[in-house]
Amino acid sequence: MLTRKTFLKSGAGLAAAATIAPALPARAATKKKFTLAWTVYVGWMPWPWAAQQGIVKKWADKYGIEIEVVQVSDYATSINQYTSGMFDALTITNMDTLAVPAVGGVDSTSIITGDYSNGNDAVILKGKTKFEDIKGQKINIVQYSVSQYLLDRGLQLHGMTERDVRLVNTSDADMAAAFLTPDVTAVVTWNPIVEQIDADKGAHNVFNSSQIPGEILDLVIVNSKTLDANPEFAKALCGIWYETLGIMLSDTPEAKKAQAEMGQLSGTDYAGFASQLKTTHLFSSPEKAADFTKGSQLIATMDHVRQFLFAWGMLGQGAASPNVVGIEFPSGHVLGDTKNVKFRFNAEYMAMTAAHQL
Structure with missing residues (x-):
């Protein structure tokens, strides 16, 4: 379960491949059929559940369109396929949106700020209780993933850099077993692996994503040209999302049933799903999501993200600075190249939902 963070440095290759994909027309045409791709992750399970419950069809019918919610088995593959034009919309992190479709030249707009990791990602030491004890250690980690961003932050x-540690690239599938071996004393990973390792009496969770709230974000992005020509698609997606959240986060038997079914869809049960929800900060209302998206913290976060990607060569070959790609925010402020904006945060549709204007 939880494949969303297994984005590797191959993402730069995916972006490069996307640049040789057939070019989209200067302006996308209006159409009636749309696709949203998703992969298994606690914060994205509302999408397949909503499809099963008829909520997707309900909102699509309202706007006279069709929406197909498509599962992709591998997260990196879903990004590649979206970037090459196979899907209209995608569930993805903020970091990976910048690193792959944006760098690959595909202009994308985030229309739903869904959640942020609030403890799902963690630095765990064996037999040591303070983050400062990490200095000089070998750290097992999925390199070039959100885990490395967490470690970097x-x-x-704590006044250190990655020169103070040594990274050992390790598959997420091997992480829990590796921690049990004598030679491994530090890991950075994500749930449910964090929960497995934390159960070991020698494990100490010394830093996690709850200490950088709002930085590891899960989004729904739409191809910007498709969005401009078909705003009803975004309206339907927001309607689906917030109706579904209203059910699953309510204090009702229906909420527990929905969470149990989402757990089953993702390969776990109610208890497992509920446990992972505790370390995932879902923006429970469109008002909260829109306010966060319009706030100054998001600009600061994306500056951290682009600086990290540039430092590790993940903004494309020949990138001379973090400014190579422009990131636009609801206020109109742009980080980076104003003439090459390829990643946009849009709060309009969340605000419309909050104002009951869908």
Whole structure:
């Protein structure tokens, strides 16, 4: 379960491949059939559940369109396929949106700020209780993933850099078993692996994503040309999302049933799904999501993200600075190249939902 963070440095290759994909027309045509791709992750399970319950069809019918919710088995593959034009919309992190479709030249707009990791990602030491004890250690980690971003931020906040540690690239599938071996003393990983390792009496969770709230974001993005020509698609997606959240987060038997069914769809049960929800900060209302998206914290976060990607060569070959790609925010402020904006945060449709204007 939880494949969303297994984005590797191959993402730069995916972006490069996307640049040789057939070019989209300067303006996308209006159409009636749309696709949203998703992969298994606690914060994205409302989508297949909503499809099963008829909520997707209900909102699509309202706007006279069809929406197909498509599962992709591998997260990196879903990004590649979206970038090459196979899907209209995608569930993806903020970091990966910038690193792949944006760098690959595909202009994308985030229309739903869904959640942020609030403890799902963690730095765990064996037999040591303070983050500072990480200095000089070998760290098992999925390199070039959100885990490395978390480590980078932890090191920054504690006056260190990645020169103070040694990274050992390790598959997420091997992480829990590796921690049990004598040679492994530090890991950075994500749930449910964090929960498995934390159960070991020698494990100490010394830094996690709850200490950088709002930085590891899960989004729904739409191809910007498709969005401009078909705003009803975004309206339907927001309607689906917030109706579904209203059910699953209510204090009702229906909410427990919905969460249990989402758990089954993702390969776990109610208890497992509920446990992972505790370390996932879902923006429970469109008002909260829109306010966050319009706030200054998001600009600061995306600056951290682009600086990290540039430092590790993930903004494309020949990138001379983090400014190579422009990121636009609801206020109109742009980080980076104003003439090459390829990643846009849009709060309009969330605000419309909040104002009951869908």
